Amino acid sequence: MVSDSISANASIPSATKDFGKKKRANRSAKLKQCKLDARREQWLSQGVAKNKGIKEEPAGPRGSPPLPGKGSERKHLLEKLEMRRRDEDENGSIHHDFDSDSPSNSPTGSSVLGGSVSGTNFTGSSSSSSSSSSSGGCCSGSITEDDEDNCLDDWEAVADALAADDENKQGNCHDDNSPCLESGLETHRDREPVVRLDSHCEALKRSLPNSAPMRVAPANSRAWRPDDECRPQSLPNLAKQRSLPNADRHCGQGGFQWDYPSAGAVNGPSSCPVCTEDLDFTDASFLPCSCRFQVCLFCYKKMLELDGRCPNCRKLYEHVPAEVEVEVEASVHGGSLTLKLPRSYSMIARS
Amino acid sequence: MIDFARVQKELQECSRDIESSGIKVSPKSDSLARLTGTIPGPIGTPYEGGTFQIDITLPVMGKFEWELKDGYPFEPPKMQFATKVWHPNISSQSGAICLDILKDQWSPALTLKTALLSVQALLSAPEPDDPQDAVVAQQYLRDYQTFVGTARYWTETFAKPSSLGVEEKVSKLVEMGFPEVLVRSTLESAGGDENLALEKLCSG
Numbered sequence: 415m416v417s418d419s420i421s422a423n424a425s426i427p428s429a430t431k432d433f434g435k436k437k438r439a440n441r442s443a444k445l446k447q448c449k450l451d452a453r454r455e456q457w458l459s460q461g462v463a464k465n466k467g468i469k470e471e472p473a474g475p476r477g478s479p480p481l482p483g484k485g486s487e488r489k490h491l492l493e494k495l496e497m498r499r500r501d502e503d504e505n506g507s508i509h510h511d512f513d514s515d516s517p518s519n520s521p522t523g524s525s526v527l528g529g530s531v532s533g534t535n536f537t538g539s540s541s542s543s544s545s546s547s548s549s550g551g552c553c554s555g556s557i558t559e560d561d562e563d564n565c566l567d568d569w570e571a572v573a574d575a576l577a578a579d580d581e582n583k584q585g586n587c588h589d590d591n592s593p594c595l596e597s598g599l600e601t602h603r604d605r606e607p608v609v610r611l612d613s614h615c616e617a618l619k620r621s622l623p624n625s626a627p628m629r630v631a632p633a634n635s636r637a638w639r640p641d642d643e644c645r646p647q648s649l650p651n652l653a654k655q656r657s658l659p660n661a662d663r664h665c666g667q668g669g670f671q672w673d674y675p676s677a678g679a680v681n682g683p684s685s686c687p688v689c690t691e692d693l694d695f696t697d698a699s700f701l702p703c704s705c706r707f708q709v710c711l712f713c714y715k716k717m718l719e720l721d722g723r724c725p726n727c728r729k730l731y732e733h734v735p736a737e738v739e740v741e742v743e744a745s746v747h748g749g750s751l752t753l754k755l756p757r758s759y760s761m762i763a764r765s
Numbered sequence: 766m767i768d769f770a771r772v773q774k775e776l777q778e779c780s781r782d783i784e785s786s787g788i789k790v791s792p793k794s795d796s797l798a799r800l801t802g803t804i805p806g807p808i809g810t811p812y813e814g815g816t817f818q819i820d821i822t823l824p825v826m827g828k829f830e831w832e833l834k835d836g837y838p839f840e841p842p843k844m845q846f847a848t849k850v851w852h853p854n855i856s857s858q859s860g861a862i863c864l865d866i867l868k869d870q871w872s873p874a875l876t877l878k879t880a881l882l883s884v885q886a887l888l889s890a891p892e893p894d895d896p897q898d899a900v901v902a903q904q905y906l907r908d909y910q911t912f913v914g915t916a917r918y919w920t921e922t923f924a925k926p927s928s929l930g931v932e933e934k935v936s937k938l939v940e941m942g943f944p945e946v947l948v949r950s951t952l953e954s955a956g957g958d959e960n961l962a963l964e965k966l967c968s969g
Contacts, residue, residue, distance in 0.1 A: 688838060688873040690771045707874070716839060717873070725874035 686710035688717075688725060702731055767823045767836040772797050772877075779878045788881045790821070798823045802844070802881045806924060807889035811851075811916035815924025818847040819884065820860075821877065841871030842880060851912070851919040853893040853902035862887070863897035918953050934959045938966065 685692050688709050697710040707726030709717065714731075717723065722731050776797075779790045789803040802819040806812030821844050823837040844867055846860030854863040866875060866883050875883075896902030905912045922931045931952070937959070938948040943966050951969070955961040 688771075689768055690774045713873070716835075720835070720839060725872040728872065 683708060686713055688713040703727065703729060704732070705729065767798055767825055768838055769797050771838055772800075772823065775876050775878065776800075778876075786878065786882070788878055788885070790877050790881070793820075798825065800877070801847070802877065802884075804881050804885045804888075806920060807885055810889045811913050812888045812920050812924065815848070815920035816926070817850060817888075817924055819862075819881065820845045820847045838873040838876075841867050841875075842877060843867075844880065844884065849919055849923040850888075851901055851916040852888060853891045853896045853898060853905045854887055855901075856898050857901055857919075858898075861897055863892075863895060915953075918957075922953070922957050931957060934962075938963065 683693065684698075686697065686709050687707075689712065691710055691712075693708065693710055698708070700711060700714070701708060702714050703724035703726065705724060705727040707724055709725065717725060718731065723729060724731060776790055776792070779786075779788065783789055787805040790800055791803075793799040793801055800821040800823070802821050804817050804819065806815035806817060821842050823842050824840040825836045826840075844862055844864075846855055846862065848860070849857065850860065851857060855861070862884060864883060864887055866872070866880060891905060893902040893905045901912070904915070934952060934957075935945065935948050938952070939945050941963075943951075948962070948966065951965050952959070952962045955965060
């Protein structure tokens with residue numbers, strides 16, 4: 415156990431070296447090196463502590479909190495780190511989850527891993543908060559070297575992302591749009607959900623056979639490059655997420671892949687045939703009916719409120735978003751209630 | 766609420782292919798809620814050669830008062846013939862149109878132009894089994910030739926630019942002391958010729 419943690423310690427410098435080598439090529443980034451080093455050390459020390467947590471876990475009682483002194487120290491470090499990074503307006507996708515330091519989450523060494531993994535390939539979901547509470551002490555004690563390797567890979571990725579961000583700042587001051595990261599707006603938007611998703615990913619990973627999600631991790635642990643195929647191309651769409659609570663989670667490549675019907679976006683109309691507003695990417699990739707008649711999400715919602723039929727072929731829309739489904743059902747159950755339902759629709763819509 | 770942005774776009778698109786479709790939509794006032802549609806009578810029908818004006822009123826709200834935001838295009842436009850037409854599915858009195866897509870079969874994917882095209886198609890394919898004007902429908906079913914004659918006469922009388930003075934002729938003859946119903950029927954049988962109608966009225 416102890417030797418494990420030592421080996422984890424020992425393997426870190428090699429990663430550091432690797433990283434240093436990479437960076438040395440880039441002379442312009444050298445000024446930032448000291449700052450980076452300090453930051454990396456903080457991250458690494460935190461990672462070591464985490465790894466220790468994993469290693470200790472099988473023997474000790476499940477979900478046992480880390481040593482109090484260490485824990486608070488780590489928390490302090492983390493806080494400092496977090497504050498600093500907030501100040502510098504870093505990419506939200508590599509923000510670390512505070513909650514993972516709390517006792518209930520402590521057995522999951524992978525929370526750090528989860529943080530960076532989910533952060534980098536996650537297309538944005540705010541609806542996962544409900545599952546974050548499920549991260550109880552159900553970790554099987556068999557998380558092994560696999561984790562550690564990936565963990566290191568992730569640290570490298572995190573450092574890469576940091577470096578990229580720093581370089582960018584150096585290049586054009588006060589512009590936090592990094593070339594290989596999402597746009598500033600998206601970064602901003604993603605920040606909140608990512609923090610919450612961390613623990614969701616943990617839970618998900620723990621529920622899977624432990625090798626599968628871990629193998630996926632290295633491929634996903636890089637920041638997006640502009641030419642990256644898997645790079646999300648649009649802002650997260652909240653309406654869509656609400657309608658498909660489990661479908662468009664983009665957590666790891668083993669998970670559900672968000673379907674980008676880019677063909678539809680290219681061939682389809684450029685404006686909504688109902689309201690004549692221009693279709694944005696989300697609208698353009700939204701095919702509510704098998705007849706391929708496209709409407710914008712606003713008009714789609716309107717159609718559901720009216721009769722739930724496609725304006726083109728008059729077929730009933732097949733999948734009805736969960737929130738509307740309830741009300742549609744109600745209208746089926748109580749025939750006399752149907753007149754009251756439109757009122758509730760419009761009340762909802764007005765608010 | 767009426768989606769005026771959409772109405773504006775529809776007007777633009779309609780004026781773009783006015784040559785090919787012959788269908789014209791123009792606003793009556795600045796509000797865009799009241800418009801006038803113009804359709805040519807379909808060729809090969811008693812309405813051929815006529816130009817029919819249709820009053821269009823866009824609904825501001827849905828069926829219920831709380832559906833204030835469900836105006837056009839979520840609700841069908843209200844259409845009514847301003848030009849008198851002799852047709853089983855169009856009221857010879859009010860010009861009201863009996864057409865499903867203007868009622869429960871409306872779809873927001875339809876436009877003013879497609880709705881007017883449907884009205885034009887209705888002119889060439891009457892549905893006497895689902896009539897708006899029972900008298901016309903009866904005539905259509907029992908005496909088709911007479912129906913065709915009357916429809917053609919109404920087209921000549923009311924739907925042609927040269928016949929715009931018909932109402933003036935009627936009022937002139939009525940002023941002479943003839944009953945209006947008789948004046949109209951005589952003018953009809955005289956093919957719109959004012960002098961011939963006067964002769965007939967005097968001899969009759």
